[in-house]
Amino acid sequence: MVIGPWYALDRWRDHPRVIWLDRCYYRGNPEHVSVGWLNKNGGRDFKIGTGRLPPTPKDKRNSGGSIFLADYEGPIEAANTIRLHPNRERHKDGLIEALHRHSVAIGYRTTALCTAALEGLEIVCKDERNIMSRPDWLELLPYADWSHEEIENGDLWEHLRQ
DSSP states (O other): OEESSSHHHHHHTTSSSOEEEEEOSSSOTTTEEEEEEEOTTSSEEOOOOSSOOOOOOOOOOOOOSEEEEOOSSOOOOOOSEEEOOTTTOOOSSOHHHHHTTOSEEEESSOTHHHHHHHTTOEEEEOOTTSGGGSTTHHHHGGGTEEEHHHHHTTHHHHHHHO
16 A cells, blocks of 8 residues: 555556555545555546445636646646645635636646536646546546545445455
8 A cells, every 4th residue: 555645656656456545535634535546657546336426516617717736746837826735835815715716727636626626617637647637537536535434444445346
């Protein structure tokens, strides 16, 4: 098992059965984490299951303008607003407030793209390893985030074995 996107991720990338645990996509931190199988591209494979409903995105926003959501050590690209990773810049407003001033969110691997999509922004995902680059991202989300209780009671492990 690899926890977070640190040095262990590269070390275990070629191993055939590695579970990657990282911050959640849309459920409450710190009660939830995202869990999937590490793939050769450095992303994770998630599988749609049964019994969980996908979240409901809000109506499309027409606030205008774009916001670039930067990764921790990632590239920065042009947009009307550039929002650096919270470990790089202390923000005076929350992510939701910043998103509500825009209609398009651009980013690479950041989980903030998921928040932006659920808040009704159009998404430009520039990294194929991000769950948001997949056309079925909305159906995958309920099977990407898991609570500590679901891990302890075996629900996650049952899902991963499928």
